[in-house]
Amino acid sequence: MTFSLLAAATTAAPKAAPARAAATNPIEDLQRYWDMSVAWVNTHWLQIGIAIGVGLFIYFLLSLLRRIALKHAQSAEGDMSLTHIAGRVIHKTKSLVLAIIAIRLVAGYAQPPAVIMQIVQLVFTVAVVLQGAIWVREIVLGLIQRRAAEGHNETLSNAMGIIRLLISVALFAIAGIVILDNMGVNVTGLVAGLGIGGIAIGLAAQGIFSDLFASLSIIFDRPFRVGETIKYDTSTATVERIGLKSTRLRSVNGELLVISNTNLLAKEITNFAHLHRRRVTFMIGVIYQTTPAMLRDLPALLEEQVKAAGQEFIRSSFVTFGPSSLDFELLFDVFSDDYDVVTAARTDVAIRLFETLAGAGYEFAYPTQTTFTAAPDGTMILPYAESVTMKTPKPAKG
Structure with missing residues (x-):
């Protein structure tokens, strides 16, 4: 009986293996998807044609609106006005993203198979999230550059490279997490890992980031500007340069004071420039x-x-x-x-x-002292009393 069971298992194994292979055969899967797509086209050709026409109309309408908005923004006066920033954002809008948006708007009318609809939804999500990250980056960088242009701040202009890098990394990291989450990936571990990595980097470069954010606080909040005279702690000095890590002050005695931005903001600052x-x-x-x-x-x-x-x-x-x-x-x-x-x-x-x-006869006072001298019996003799008669001493006899 044992031999019979082994023989049955041996003869059944070769039959099960091809079945598993057939279930995971990519060629057959593609053939099945192709047949499904052909059947969908044959049964919904009218809806597909209407969807393509409407999609092309939506695409050209969106492109026209982008062109008009961009032309209006570029004709505005000022290099760093809000309209100019809006023009930069519109300029970064990709034509491919407009096409994907148009396809997504009309895809439901054509009633595609579930697989095709999932692919359209995935591509739409990826395109919109990445385009949104690009828009946000341009808005933030545009506002920062506008602030730098208003104050003619050389420090902020020089720091735009590292600011652009930090903003880009942060925004596209968030965009990547959103895309993976929409794809069904469990991003809890990834978010936790990024959080731990960020904490480690922050602790390692705590002093650098502290002075960098203090510099940005000085640039945006403007407690003082270059050329203004301030009182810091016990020193009165003129601001010569605001750097990413430290600020240089020229004291009234001529010494150059180099103070880290974090320590500078930690003390009370008196700005004499705004004392009207x-x-x-x-x-x-x-x-x-x-x-x-x-x-x-x-x-x-x-x-x-x-x-x-x-x-x-x-x-x-x-x-x-x-x-x-x-x-x-x-x-x-x-x-x-x-x-x-x-x-x-x-x-x-x-x-x-x-x-x-x-x-008018007023006399200014100055520190004075009066000394009083008295005789042994307590009678005041200096300053001389009016009752005291000065007598000339007789010369002694030889």
Whole structure:
């Protein structure tokens, strides 16, 4: 019985092998698809003809719209206007993509077999996703170049190569994942792998990418520009160059300061270029011998001189009793972006105040000390009391 089972298995094996081979024979599969396609054409030739005609009409209509939009965009003024960017996007629209869109729109009317419809859908998905990635890339790059042209930024212009590469890699990686997902491929592992790889690259080049994104933040946010004077930490300097990794500043003392962009944005920055009005403060001290009437008249006198100099008076008031002076505060504003104009106005007001106060009998206080000397019995003798009579000492007898 065992021999019979083995013989039966031996005789059955050769019969099963050809059946499996026939099921996976590509020539027979192609023949079957061909027969199916021929049958479809024979039974739906009218719908196919109508679909081809409508598809050609849609293709030529889309091509005409692209040509009109491109002509309108190229006739717009300005090299980096929004219309010019739209023209760049339209120019990157491929004719093959328009043809595939037209085929997809009319494919359903011809009622093709499921296999042909799946192929049309797959080609349509690939074409549209890749074309969308190209459109997005042109829009992003166009906006970046427009920003660089507005600020005449040499750094951003030089960095366009690496920016184009990073944007292209990111967009086409996303496009590839979308295409594979539509093809039925499980992209979970691929996305996880790309995420882990991106984290590894980011950690390895953390400092470089940090300074690069800080540079882009400076370029787009514009907290300062080249040629402007800023105060960074405890240094006051003029911006000479904004690089991809560092920014070069020329201090007021002449030293060249090279600061990484990340550290530069981590501190508080004061930009003097956008200071349209500057406030000037004077502390004026007069002597204690000034009469109360003169003290009451002093704020009005200070206000009069500030207005006579053409500046905006803010306030003037008594502040405190100083160690050797009666202190008044004067505040006024100078409306100018030029610091040289501000210093000239401050000098003019100071000289006016000195001349006016000196002419009105005011005396400016300066640090003084008075020493008092007393006799052994506590009587003050220096400074001399009025009751003390100075006597000339007699010469000693020889």
